Amino acid sequence: MSRRAIIAAALAAAAFSPAAFAQDFAITNATVATGDGSAPIEHGTVVVRGGKVVAAGAGVAVPAGVQSIDGTGKWVTPGLFAAVTDLGLLDVEGVKDSNDSEADESPFNAALDVSPAVNPDSEHIAVSREGGVTRATVSPYNGHSIFAGQGAVIDLGADPDAVTKARAFQFVQLGEQGARLAGGSRVAAHVALRNALREAREVAASPNAARSPDALLTRADAAALAQVIDGRQPLYVGVERASDIRSVLALKSEFPKLDLVLVGATEGWLVAGDIAAAKVPVITMPLRDLPSAFEALAATQSNVGRMKKAGVKVAIGMFNTSNQPRYAPQEAGNLVALGKLPGAAGLTWGEAFAAITSVPAEISGLGGKNGGVRAGVLAPGAVGDVVIWDGDPLELSSAPLDVFIDGVKQPLENHQSRLRQRYRSLDRTYLPKAYDW
Amino acid sequence: MTKSPGLRRWTSLLVLGTALTLSANSVDAKKEDKKPAPIAANPYPSTYKPYPGTATALVGATVYDGRGGRIENGVVLFKDGKLVGIGGADMAIPDGFTKIDAAGKFVTPGVIDIHSHLGVYPSPGVDALSDGNEMTSPTTPDVWAEHSVWPQDPGFTRALANGGVTTLEILPGSGNLIGGRAVTLKNVPSITVQGMKFPGAPYALKMACGENPKRVYGGKGQKPSTRMGNFSVDRQAWIDARKYMDGDHADRDLGKDTLEGVLKGEILVQNHCYRADEMAQVIDMSKEMGYKVTAFHHAVEAYKIADLLRENDICAAVWADWYGFKMEAYDGIPENAALLANAGTCVVIHSDDENGIQRLNQEAAKAQADGRRIGIDIPDAKVVSWFTYNAAKAMGIGDRTGSLESGKMADVVLWNGNPLSVYSRPEKVWVDGALLFDAMDPKRRPVSDFELGQPGEGDVK
Numbered sequence: 001m002s003r004r005a006i007i008a009a010a011l012a013a014a015a016f017s018p019a020a021f022a023q024d025f026a027i028t029n030a031t032v033a034t035g036d037g038s039a040p041i042e043h044g045t046v047v048v049r050g051g052k053v054v055a056a057g058a059g060v061a062v063p064a065g066v067q068s069i070d071g072t073g074k075w076v077t078p079g080l081f082a083a084v085t086d087l088g089l090l091d092v093e094g095v096k097d098s099n100d101s102e103a104d105e106s107p108f109n110a111a112l113d114v115s116p117a118v119n120p121d122s123e124h125i126a127v128s129r130e131g132g133v134t135r136a137t138v139s140p141y142n143g144h145s146i147f148a149g150q151g152a153v154i155d156l157g158a159d160p161d162a163v164t165k166a167r168a169f170q171f172v173q174l175g176e177q178g179a180r181l182a183g184g185s186r187v188a189a190h191v192a193l194r195n196a197l198r199e200a201r202e203v204a205a206s207p208n209a210a211r212s213p214d215a216l217l218t219r220a221d222a223a224a225l226a227q228v229i230d231g232r233q234p235l236y237v238g239v240e241r242a243s244d245i246r247s248v249l250a251l252k253s254e255f256p257k258l259d260l261v262l263v264g265a266t267e268g269w270l271v272a273g274d275i276a277a278a279k280v281p282v283i284t285m286p287l288r289d290l291p292s293a294f295e296a297l298a299a300t301q302s303n304v305g306r307m308k309k310a311g312v313k314v315a316i317g318m319f320n321t322s323n324q325p326r327y328a329p330q331e332a333g334n335l336v337a338l339g340k341l342p343g344a345a346g347l348t349w350g351e352a353f354a355a356i357t358s359v360p361a362e363i364s365g366l367g368g369k370n371g372g373v374r375a376g377v378l379a380p381g382a383v384g385d386v387v388i389w390d391g392d393p394l395e396l397s398s399a400p401l402d403v404f405i406d407g408v409k410q411p412l413e414n415h416q417s418r419l420r421q422r423y424r425s426l427d428r429t430y431l432p433k434a435y436d437w
Numbered sequence: 438m439t440k441s442p443g444l445r446r447w448t449s450l451l452v453l454g455t456a457l458t459l460s461a462n463s464v465d466a467k468k469e470d471k472k473p474a475p476i477a478a479n480p481y482p483s484t485y486k487p488y489p490g491t492a493t494a495l496v497g498a499t500v501y502d503g504r505g506g507r508i509e510n511g512v513v514l515f516k517d518g519k520l521v522g523i524g525g526a527d528m529a530i531p532d533g534f535t536k537i538d539a540a541g542k543f544v545t546p547g548v549i550d551i552h553s554h555l556g557v558y559p560s561p562g563v564d565a566l567s568d569g570n571e572m573t574s575p576t577t578p579d580v581w582a583e584h585s586v587w588p589q590d591p592g593f594t595r596a597l598a599n600g601g602v603t604t605l606e607i608l609p610g611s612g613n614l615i616g617g618r619a620v621t622l623k624n625v626p627s628i629t630v631q632g633m634k635f636p637g638a639p640y641a642l643k644m645a646c647g648e649n650p651k652r653v654y655g656g657k658g659q660k661p662s663t664r665m666g667n668f669s670v671d672r673q674a675w676i677d678a679r680k681y682m683d684g685d686h687a688d689r690d691l692g693k694d695t696l697e698g699v700l701k702g703e704i705l706v707q708n709h710c711y712r713a714d715e716m717a718q719v720i721d722m723s724k725e726m727g728y729k730v731t732a733f734h735h736a737v738e739a740y741k742i743a744d745l746l747r748e749n750d751i752c753a754a755v756w757a758d759w760y761g762f763k764m765e766a767y768d769g770i771p772e773n774a775a776l777l778a779n780a781g782t783c784v785v786i787h788s789d790d791e792n793g794i795q796r797l798n799q800e801a802a803k804a805q806a807d808g809r810r811i812g813i814d815i816p817d818a819k820v821v822s823w824f825t826y827n828a829a830k831a832m833g834i835g836d837r838t839g840s841l842e843s844g845k846m847a848d849v850v851l852w853n854g855n856p857l858s859v860y861s862r863p864e865k866v867w868v869d870g871a872l873l874f875d876a877m878d879p880k881r882r883p884v885s886d887f888e889l890g891q892p893g894e895g896d897v898k
Contacts, residue, residue, distance in 0.1 A: 127761075291888065420770050
């Protein structure tokens with residue numbers, strides 16, 4: 001083995017256990033936003049040890065022997081949590097060979113599982129990491145079925161170990177798109193959904209029994225949905241129209257254990273009370289305000305604010321290559337701005353920041369329940385995902401200075417940063433740019 | 438004030454029309470009869486008339502004039518649809534002006550989007566309203582976007598209310614190499630497209646290079662299926678157009694009328710083109726064929742050839758930070774606009790998006806910040822020109838709008854904070870001095886016919 005290969009192998013092995021690189025550190029005298037919905041704290045301190053947050057807030061002492069970073073003039077926050085992304089599933093959306101986000105020619109649908117396909121070296125992950133995104137859910141897109149398959153929770157660390165939780169949720173598309181996929185109407189989509197869940201129940205009850213001759217799902221698809229039926233795996237439902245949302249909430253009467261999450265919910269504000277009463281959380285794009293389809297006639301940027309006011313747990317999400325996860329702070333910031341307009345419903349700064357940190361983390365199962373992983377927040381025991389910003393993270397002029405994931409300081413270089421270094425000067429007098437690296 | 442090519446065109450055709458009328462009475466009338474009818478330059482004329490406004494004085498705001506000027510505690514006066522005074526606190530406010538206390542707020546020119554498909558790809562985005570790409574031939578210089586625009590697209594109202602957009606250029610899509618004529622609109626509610634048309638704005642020709650045309654036509658098994666195919670089809674179209682131009686026009690060809698307009702410098706070329714090497718090829722083609730590219734749109738690699746664009750006096754219309762969605766966008770970087778500005782190249786921030794058009798100010802602010810982090814510090818006042826004056830200039834209407842200068846159209850936005858902050862919103866928007874949006878007044882919020890009686894009618898959006 002060459003020296004270079006030895007180093008590479010050592011690095012790869014070490015990288016599999018991020019905790020090995022985790023440093024103990026404290027950031028002092030910074031503006032600290034904990035991500036839990038509260039207002040930012042001036043002159044705060046954040047302490048990270050063994051890859052976990054041990055303390056955050058005002059009046060926190062730095063333990064002896066812990067390296068201290070001066071945060072004067074800076075902001076410190078949990079890393080951003082990007083809900084429902086295609087991170088790691090593609091290099092270039094329009095280059096089919098590089099794109100694993102959908103499988104429209106596969107015989108499988110609900111059984112599809114993105115976790116083995118996620119590429120931690122994807123530029124989209126690197127670029128999002130530079131933007132302060134430290135964790136995400138990755139969802140497949142629908143191919144030929146209303147079931148897109150199973151998404152994963154990942155971290156964006158520069159190491160080979162991206163998947164925090166595989167098969168973290170199933171995604172089903174209803175509404176106009178679901179209607180088309182199911183055979184032409186919403187009626188067909190609901191039959192397809194109910195039939196699939198019933199087949200799942202049968203397969204779960206007798207896994208090795210012969211399938212009935214009119215079974216429509218492959219065994220693998222039905223088996224995958226078995227976890228959905230009994231609530232072990234959340235069911236993300238893509239839906240926009242108010243009446244469609246009501247129909248989704250009504251599914252619980254037949255399948256009471258469904259752990260539903262609404263994705264989209266453009267008209268959610270019209271049925272906010274029902275969503276809140278059903279205790280179903282929502283992941284949405286907050287700035288959609290156009291009747292882009294007949295199922296979104298009531299679109300408004302006040303959707304999030306109004307749902308929140310009604311008691312719905314709402315996260316900002318649905319990030320892909322066009323709506324990049326690093327736009328999350330801008331989207332949240334716009335909701336703060338909305339609060340100043342008569343007739344509009346916005347969010348407070350703390351609520352807006354929570355909508356891109358703790359709330360999506362909780363919805364994604366990283367709320368620390370039952371001793372599980374806690375992310376999206378600076379609180380004792382939470383993962384050491386910490387970002388130091390050069391200013392208010394929701395402001396357009398701000399950017400991360402340092403990003404830590406599980407307490408490990410992350411490289412922020414990527415294809416884009418290398419290009420900007422190369423083309424900072426247009427000097428062409430020496431050698432071609434190709435030698436400039 | 439320089440006349441735009443468009444103004445020159447109207448003037449020269451007026452003269453031509455007069456000459457023909459006179460010659461009809463001449464002895465050589467017989468010969469005249471055989472001459473083809475003159476080509477009407479403007480057969481779908483603008484019927485836009487400014488809506489009434491009151492003489493208004495905005496007092497005490499930070500004023501960005503759109504051309505790099507910044508006035509603290511400024512005064513902006515407009516009357517009868519025109520700007521009549523821009524100055525500091527010492528400027529006298531004539532009698533009869535309604536004073537608006539704008540202390541702590543900001544004033545900019547109306548926001549301008551040089552690249553929009555509102556109306557041709559409206560909301561709702563259903564097939565029945567999808568009229569932006571005539572993808573039946575790789576060159577369709579004969580189609581005019583204004584014949585597709587649906588004035589009831591709710592997108593116009595969102596662009597006004599959330600984006601402060603007062604003027605926008607509607608382009609055909611990029612499925613074709615030569616997509617057709619663009620149209621410049623004032624962002625006012627209107628039943629007809631003619632009622633929105635920016636009076637006297639020059640026409641533009643939408644062209645596209647790169648992946649889109651080769652994908653669309655390659656997918657149909659026809660030329661072009663490659664980039665070399667793109668250039669061959671383009672070059673032949675220009676050669677044919679020049680032949681037509683030199684002929685007697687006995688057989689009218691709508692497409693070649695448009696290309697002739699470009700060759701004469703009367704119609705501006707707005708060219709969708711991402712890659713640096715490809716833009717350089719297009720520049721050479723334009724020189725070969727004798728036309729000029731006014732702006733490259735979506736120029737994600739413009740930063741690599743900022744000097745070439747500057748030397749050829751071509752603007753780069755760019756997004757702040759779109760990247761990676763297609764191969765030719767793989768080298769997109771968020772420092773693009775700043776690197777261009779730093780090199781002295783004309784920068785325009787454009788949207789190409791019915792949502793993005795609502796936040797051109799924010800996109801510019803992000804691009805500014807990305808520049809600052811690599812040591813390129815562009816003042817706020819100059820950044821504002823990226824979504825105001827520079828866009829107007831590249832659309833050939835910079836002499837009439839895009840900046841706060843006396844005599845220009847009173848297209849004005851009052852922001853409730855710095856427009857380069859995420860926390861700011863347009864509070865009032867005037868088009869030609871008429872108050873068409875007021876965040877504080879639910880009735881100063883346009884609702885398109887499409888939205889009447891439907892969920893969300895009249896909402897703040």
